[in-house]
Each structure stands twice: as C-alpha cells, then as structure tokens.
Amino acid sequence: MDFTSDVVNIAVEELSKLPGIGKKTAQRLVFFLLKQEGESVKSLAAALVALTERVRYCPVCFNITEQTPCAICEHPKRDRHIICVVEEPNDVLAIERTGEYHGLYHVLGGALSPLEGIGPDNLRIRELIKRLQDDVDELILATNASAEGEATALYISKLTRDLGIKTTRIARGVPVGGDLEYTDEVTLARALSNRTEL
Amino acid sequence: MDFTSDVVNIAVEELSKLPGIGKKTAQRLVFFLLKQEGESVKSLAAALVALTERVRYCPVCFNITEQTPCAICEHPKRDRHIICVVEEPNDVLAIERTGEYHGLYHVLGGALSPLEGIGPDNLRIRELIKRLQDDVDELILATNASAEGEATALYISKLTRDLGIKTTRIARGVPVGGDLEYTDEVTLARALSNRTEL
Numbered sequence: 001m002d003f004t005s006d007v008v009n010i011a012v013e014e015l016s017k018l019p020g021i022g023k024k025t026a027q028r029l030v031f032f033l034l035k036q037e038g039e040s041v042k043s044l045a046a047a048l049v050a051l052t053e054r055v056r057y058c059p060v061c062f063n064i065t066e067q068t069p070c071a072i073c074e075h076p077k078r079d080r081h082i083i084c085v086v087e088e089p090n091d092v093l094a095i096e097r098t099g100e101y102h103g104l105y106h107v108l109g110g111a112l113s114p115l116e117g118i119g120p121d122n123l124r125i126r127e128l129i130k131r132l133q134d135d136v137d138e139l140i141l142a143t144n145a146s147a148e149g150e151a152t153a154l155y156i157s158k159l160t161r162d163l164g165i166k167t168t169r170i171a172r173g174v175p176v177g178g179d180l181e182y183t184d185e186v187t188l189a190r191a192l193s194n195r196t197e198l
Numbered sequence: 199m200d201f202t203s204d205v206v207n208i209a210v211e212e213l214s215k216l217p218g219i220g221k222k223t224a225q226r227l228v229f230f231l232l233k234q235e236g237e238s239v240k241s242l243a244a245a246l247v248a249l250t251e252r253v254r255y256c257p258v259c260f261n262i263t264e265q266t267p268c269a270i271c272e273h274p275k276r277d278r279h280i281i282c283v284v285e286e287p288n289d290v291l292a293i294e295r296t297g298e299y300h301g302l303y304h305v306l307g308g309a310l311s312p313l314e315g316i317g318p319d320n321l322r323i324r325e326l327i328k329r330l331q332d333d334v335d336e337l338i339l340a341t342n343a344s345a346e347g348e349a350t351a352l353y354i355s356k357l358t359r360d361l362g363i364k365t366t367r368i369a370r371g372v373p374v375g376g377d378l379e380y381t382d383e384v385t386l387a388r389a390l391s392n393r394t395e396l
Binding site: 005006007008010011013014015017018019020025027028029030031032033034036038040041042043044045046047048049050051052053054055064065066088089090093 | 203204205206208209211212213215216217218223225226227228229230231232234236238239240241242243244245246247248249250251252253262263264286287288291
C-alpha cells in the first residue's frame, strides 16, 4: 500500500531524471519545495519553461542564445579572425569567464565518440568548415582533454591542414595552484614535454 | 560584458536556490535541460507547480496529502490507538517503507531548537495533545536522534506523562549492518546501555 501523494511521486520522478539527482535527493528537493511559498516554486517552473521556449542555438556558432545571431557573433568588438572550437555551450561560459579571449566561438555539440556512435556528421563540423571560408586566421581547438576531445581536435586539425589555416590546441599541463604530487602521470608527462622557456 | 542568455541566468539562479545545488550544478542542470525535448522540461515544470497547488497538509496528522484527511488517517486498517510522532513528512515515508508500522502519525513540522527560535508553539504539539483525548494507547516518539530531536521527545514525554499515556522512544543503537569500529562512541554507548537479552 502506498500512502504517498501522487503529485509528490510524480515530482520526485521528474526531478530524478536530472543528472546527478537520485531518488533520495529528489525527495529532499520536493519536501523543500513544499515548504516554500507557492510563488517561488512557480517562478522556478516558469524559468524552466522559458528555457525551452526562448533559448535557441545561434545559427552561426551554435552557442545558446535568445537572439539571432548570438550576442558574441554580433558584437562589433569581437575579433572575427579567430574561432575557438568547443564541445558544449558551457565551455563558452568557462572561456568567457577568463576574460582573456575576444574572438568568436564554434560549438560542436559534443565530441567524436565511436563507442557512443557519435561521428563527424553528428557534430557541427561541416558548419565549422563552411565558416572557415570567411577570413579566419586561427582556429583554437578547445575541446576537452579527454580521449574524445583529443580525437575530435585531431580530426578537425587534419581537415584544416589542407585549408592552410593556423590551427592550435589549448595547452595541457599542471593546473594553476595544482600540486605535482597529486597530478596524474599523463598530465605531468604532458606538462614536461610542453615546458616553456622562461 | 556578459554574453550569456538572461533566460539561462534566471534558470541558473532559480535552481541554485534549491538545497544542495550550487551555481555550478545549476548550470549543469540548465545545459542538460536545454538538450531535452521541450515537452519533458514542461512536464517537470508542471509537476513542480502541481506540488504547490495540490499538496496540502492533513488537518489531522499534518502529513502532506492531496485529500482531507490524508489516506493514512482515513484508512480503515490502520490502528487508531497508536500515534507515531515524527518531525517531517519525509520521516513518515521512511517509516512507511519499513512496512512494520500500522498506526497513525503526527508530523510536528520540525523539532525544538532554541538556537533557531523554534519553540513548542512553532510545532504542532498543541494539536498532538488534542489528539490524545481520543482513545490513544501509545505514543511513539520517532523524532531524529539529534540534540533537537531528543529535546523534542523529552518535552513531549513530559506533557504526556501527566495524561497517563504510554510513551515510547525509538531505539538508538548500532545500525543494522554497521561496523562497531566505525560507530561513534555516543551511539555505541547507547547501544551498550540499551542491550537486550537474547
């Protein structure tokens, strides 16, 4: 016999579909929400609906945006000769937070992964190649440092070599503030081989 | 300059109000939701709104419910002579999951906490005392084993002593499957002093 409310069960079920949220966490969230004012729960719900209704992909760089093209693609002060290639929209956020990059982006929508059946046609690689026909001086490959990210960077660099466009890869090394003792050997080896002169 | 979408920022802000969800997790959730079908995000939002619109507190036991009184209070097979006192609605769920308890509940809505300014009047203790005028044989105090939960149990037991109602407290001891080595000394001391004859 189940004495719990259907509405509660449905909310728990819906919340536990989110990544990193198991049934227990979902239950805790639901009991938290039940203690809140109705209005604050409604504004959360409205924010989620607005996400699906108002956020689109930029037709140029495929970052998420509410306008077409996105604010970065359209901004007059961004350097249109450099394109930074990333896997996902949150990678754009991460790079923007550094405040060090002033070029454009291209969001692939993932990385090559034969195991998951993701090939070049599933990513926005064709769209990237098309953008390279404009006056692009440099392509920065900022895919993740994972096996998939490396494979994707390699794949793209092979395509661009023929086009004669300078293609760079972000540096791998010991994280700033990182302790050598706790750095894995692959990263450390990479940090050694990529050492720079002072 | 902030190039992120307002809608995304609002959703991140709303999600990070939830307990245990920081800004990074909220951002991860938003990017996950952006990859989902619009319909599935809407059904999550609808489930949350339904929570605030349809879930009420049972006027008898103060558990959350969609009907008045709740399904447990109304169920003909529940033993109406035993009331189990808990702090929150999720404690009811936890006890129901054991399948061992067939009496009624009373949800206090928290525990006494002078530090947080929660006194007897902030909990549903008066409502509990009123219920004891019915034919109640036993009151099981199943508040948490925390300092606040213990204080609340003690407070209620003092009130019920005068009413001559058998009042019990759930046992504290080593968790089933628990390892003595990893059990804290207070729990272990309690397990020793509450030892039972075999």
